[in-house]
Amino acid sequence: MMVLPTISYWRAKRYYYNMVGSVCRSCGREFFPPVKVCPVCGSRDIEQKLMPQMGRLITYTITRQLGSSFKRFRPITFGLVELDNGVKVLGQLVDFMDEQLREGIRVRMVIRRLREDGEDGVIFYGYKFTPDEP
Amino acid sequence: MSSVYIRSIGMTDVGEHWERSLVDLAVEAVLKTMEEARWPTIDLMIVANMMAGRLLAQNNLGTFIASEAGLSGVRSMRMEAAHASGGVAIATAYSLIRSGTYRNVLVVGVEKTRDVLAEDAVEALSTSEDAEYTLMTGANIYTIAGILTKLYLARYSARYEDLVFFPVIAHANAVNSPHAQFRREISVKHVLNSPMISDPVRLLDSPPLSDGAAALLMSEDPSGSIARVTYSDYTTSTLRFYSQDDPLSIPTLRSSIVTLREGGIEIEKVDFVELHDTFSVLAAMTLEELGLADAGRAAEQAANGRFDLDGELPISTFGGMKARGFPAGASGVYQVAEAAMQVSGNAGKNQVQDAKLGIAVNLSGFGSTASLTAVEV
Ligand SMILES: [Zn+2]
Numbered sequence: 001m002m003v004l005p006t007i008s009y010w011r012a013k014r015y016y017y018n019m020v021g022s023v024c025r026s027c028g029r030e031f032f033p034p035v036k037v038c039p040v041c042g043s044r045d046i047e048q049k050l051m052p053q054m055g056r057l058i059t060y061t062i063t064r065q066l067g068s069s070f071k072r073f074r075p076i077t078f079g080l081v082e083l084d085n086g087v088k089v090l091g092q093l094v095d096f097m098d099e100q101l102r103e104g105i106r107v108r109m110v111i112r113r114l115r116e117d118g119e120d121g122v123i124f125y126g127y128k129f130t131p132d133e134p
Numbered sequence: 135m136s137s138v139y140i141r142s143i144g145m146t147d148v149g150e151h152w153e154r155s156l157v158d159l160a161v162e163a164v165l166k167t168m169e170e171a172r173w174p175t176i177d178l179m180i181v182a183n184m185m186a187g188r189l190l191a192q193n194n195l196g197t198f199i200a201s202e203a204g205l206s207g208v209r210s211m212r213m214e215a216a217h218a219s220g221g222v223a224i225a226t227a228y229s230l231i232r233s234g235t236y237r238n239v240l241v242v243g244v245e246k247t248r249d250v251l252a253e254d255a256v257e258a259l260s261t262s263e264d265a266e267y268t269l270m271t272g273a274n275i276y277t278i279a280g281i282l283t284k285l286y287l288a289r290y291s292a293r294y295e296d297l298v299f300f301p302v303i304a305h306a307n308a309v310n311s312p313h314a315q316f317r318r319e320i321s322v323k324h325v326l327n328s329p330m331i332s333d334p335v336r337l338l339d340s341p342p343l344s345d346g347a348a349a350l351l352m353s354e355d356p357s358g359s360i361a362r363v364t365y366s367d368y369t370t371s372t373l374r375f376y377s378q379d380d381p382l383s384i385p386t387l388r389s390s391i392v393t394l395r396e397g398g399i400e401i402e403k404v405d406f407v408e409l410h411d412t413f414s415v416l417a418a419m420t421l422e423e424l425g426l427a428d429a430g431r432a433a434e435q436a437a438n439g440r441f442d443l444d445g446e447l448p449i450s451t452f453g454g455m456k457a458r459g460f461p462a463g464a465s466g467v468y469q470v471a472e473a474a475m476q477v478s479g480n481a482g483k484n485q486v487q488d489a490k491l492g493i494a495v496n497l498s499g500f501g502s503t504a505s506l507t508a509v510e511v
Contacts, residue, residue: 008265060284061277061281061332062280063276067269069257076272078272088376090273091271
């Protein structure tokens with residue numbers, strides 16, 4: 001059982017590595033994940049855009065019941081992050097001490113290993129977030 | 135404009151059917167329904183199912199179940215809209231009958247989640263979300279429920295001890311619900327002492343894994359019918375709950391209320407609501423989005439008894455997703471069958487007094503698809 005076929009991962013890889021999203025050239029709104037049609041104004045005049053690496057932690061949760069692909073990493077802390085351009089992203093939180101985690105703190109995007117595929121040894125990397133405060 | 139009638143219903147108990155297959159369950163529900171209606175000609179069968187392809191390696195359910203139930207040759211297909219498959223199947227049957235395309239449509243919802251490991255079932259249940267950008271991070275439906283619950287409690291200064299009255303009410307209603315998976319009461323203390331699955335959400339505030347099948351025969355023919363469907367529709371939005379302007383709103387439901395009113399049904403007049411109460415926060419969000427509770431007050435009202443079976447607005451009258459059980463793709467069909475039992479006066483000990491109008495809300499994920507069905511006497 002897999003959470004995502006390996007080939008889907010390879011196709012979306014550049015978006016995971018750099019958080020490449022979209023900007024709508026009609027209304028100016030930005031999106032991540034990337035879109036093909038603007039969900040706000042309906043325009044198809046869309047450009048790729050690198051998302052800001054910094055944001056604010058809206059809230060977080062520690063998930064202790066995980067699906068088969070991630071149960072080895074139990075528990076995992078997830079944050080809902082608002083990037084500096086207003087785009088909201090869900091991702092893992094890493095490299096923190098418990099007392100650092102508070103709603104509202106600044107966070108920075110980092111690239112980390114998400115998981116590896118046991119059978120063919122593929123390692124999946126992607127964005128996570130870490131506190132950017134002393 | 136033609137009306138749509140429910141001529142008969144049939145269901146299996148919800149629970150762990152170790153000795154029975156998905157097809158066994160579906161056929162039982164279909165045969166009960168067809169016997170009760172004395173085998174009318176079926177123009178279309180819609181099988182509502184979310185996970186058989188992934189968990190049981192079985193597709194082509196429309197043909198498979200029709201042929202096994204003695205309906206070989208009938209048009210039959212499978213409908214998948216994640217946890218809202220049942221509600222979407224019913225809405226589709228409703229529009230096909232109202233438009234005059236078909237006279238009799240048999241809807242059967244079926245799900246089998248207990249044949250696999252729980253961790254595989256959780257991963258499959260989470261496929262209502264975006265595989266590439268949500269599930270790839272490791273998140274699942276518990277993660278999202280945890281985040282939404284935290285946002286809800288913070289925004290409204292609500293108490294989790296109040297919010298979890300939703301599973302307490304669901305379990306109380308399941309005690310006398312003949313087909314429910316968990317026919318026992320629980321207390322707020324039980325919920326708060328159950329294992330944390332994604333804080334602040336506890337195990338007893340999350341949907342169970344369930345097997346079950348339920349069927350409805352929907353028809354233009356009023357003869358011998360037990361209830362009427364007076365509205366059934368659904369809308370879709372985005373799979374990414376967090377990218378909406380307000381993750382605590384269910385915009386799909388908001389648009390349903392407008393069309394419900396245009397159809398002549400006033401939401402304030404409903405006698406009971408079958409809720410998509412997989413997580414307490416979704417029960418609260420739904421009641422508030424429908425205007426049946428003020429924003430941020432649903433939890434407190436649940437604690438004060440407003441939604442009890444003998445309260446002002448009973449909810450989840452046979453146990454809801456939490457205690458009747460959550461056979462995902464079938465759950466919306468159970469809801470409407472239960473609503474039909476209520477308005478026809480066949481709800482036994484769970485009868486809501488003078489129940490004339492009930493609505494069922496069946497969501498996928500956290501409201502990416504929202505279906506709403508009104509059932510009247
Ligand atoms: Zn736009």
